[in-house]
Amino acid sequence: MAQEYTLGEFEQVVLLAILRLKENAYGFTIGAEIAARTGRKPSAGALYATLDRLEGKGFVASRVGDPTPVRGGRAKRFFDVTGSGVDAVARAQRAYQSLLDGLTLPGVVHA
Amino acid sequence: MRNEIAEWVLSQAAPPEQAATIVGDLLEAQPGPVAFWVAVLRATASIASQPRRVLRGIFWFAYDISFSVCWGWFLMRMPKLGLLSFVILSILWVGVASLIRSARKNVSLLSFPLFFFVLEKYCLHTSTAFAVVAALWMLVFDGWMRWRKWRKSQTSLGDRPVAG
Numbered sequence: 001m002a003q004e005y006t007l008g009e010f011e012q013v014v015l016l017a018i019l020r021l022k023e024n025a026y027g028f029t030i031g032a033e034i035a036a037r038t039g040r041k042p043s044a045g046a047l048y049a050t051l052d053r054l055e056g057k058g059f060v061a062s063r064v065g066d067p068t069p070v071r072g073g074r075a076k077r078f079f080d081v082t083g084s085g086v087d088a089v090a091r092a093q094r095a096y097q098s099l100l101d102g103l104t105l106p107g108v109v110h111a
Numbered sequence: 112m113r114n115e116i117a118e119w120v121l122s123q124a125a126p127p128e129q130a131a132t133i134v135g136d137l138l139e140a141q142p143g144p145v146a147f148w149v150a151v152l153r154a155t156a157s158i159a160s161q162p163r164r165v166l167r168g169i170f171w172f173a174y175d176i177s178f179s180v181c182w183g184w185f186l187m188r189m190p191k192l193g194l195l196s197f198v199i200l201s202i203l204w205v206g207v208a209s210l211i212r213s214a215r216k217n218v219s220l221l222s223f224p225l226f227f228f229v230l231e232k233y234c235l236h237t238s239t240a241f242a243v244v245a246a247l248w249m250l251v252f253d254g255w256m257r258w259r260k261w262r263k264s265q266t267s268l269g270d271r272p273v274a275g
Contacts, residue, residue: 031136074132
């Protein structure tokens with residue numbers, strides 16, 4: 001049986017940001033969402049390298065939108081999380097949750 | 112024009128379509144003029160700093176330099192034999208190397224040793240000539256090749272509107 005791919009921490013952050021943004025997930029909004037939620041602004045290089053990797057593994061799918069004037073006539077590249085992407089992020093979160101069980105950390109609310 | 116230059120800079124590290132998308136994202140953030148260029152350079156550096164790209168760049172740079180030096184040296188020491196074998200092997204070399212690199216790029220590489228040989232023998236007569244010529248050659252021809260490649264990729268993108 002093939003070993004399941006384990007998502008890295010930043011990969012999970014990116015997938016969760018896309019899931020939160022729903023149909024409006026593209027480079028700029030994903031970066032802004034991550035910055036707003038985590039307090040760290042990812043570099044374009046790190047973000048796009050991660051998105052490409054996730055797409056290569058089939059965890060996200062992308063589509064090109066229409067060009068807009070505010071972007072200098074350049075099109076947006078929208079991202080959606082695929083079914084296997086949802087499975088992967090859920091599996092990673094279950095692993096975190098399992099590790100958190102029985103622990104009490106300040107500021108962390110347990111589900 | 113500014114956006115196109117930024118796109119070209121980014122396309123040195125990222126595929127052209129991705130470079131265009133990143134520039135769009137940077138423009139949407141509406142940075143100031145300085146912040147825009149800082150963001151472009153940071154994005155280019157962060158994409159280019161992926162280990163595989165760096166290793167590939169180092170490999171091809173070493174290949175270019177060693178190839179040019181070897182042929183330059185050979186032509187200087189044995190001009191007649193060197194020139195004859197240079198012509199014959201060049202044809203073979205272009206054929207073989209074109210399988211992995213563009214033929215046009217190899218033609219520019221092949222002409223470098225000849226250029227170096229002529230300058231070293233008849234004009235400069237100094238060991239620093241190599242460094243100067245190599246640097247200029249790499250800058251001019253590599254820059255020109257990359258610019259052409261980028262322009263070609265732009266036209267192949269179809270009817271994508273360009274910033275007004």
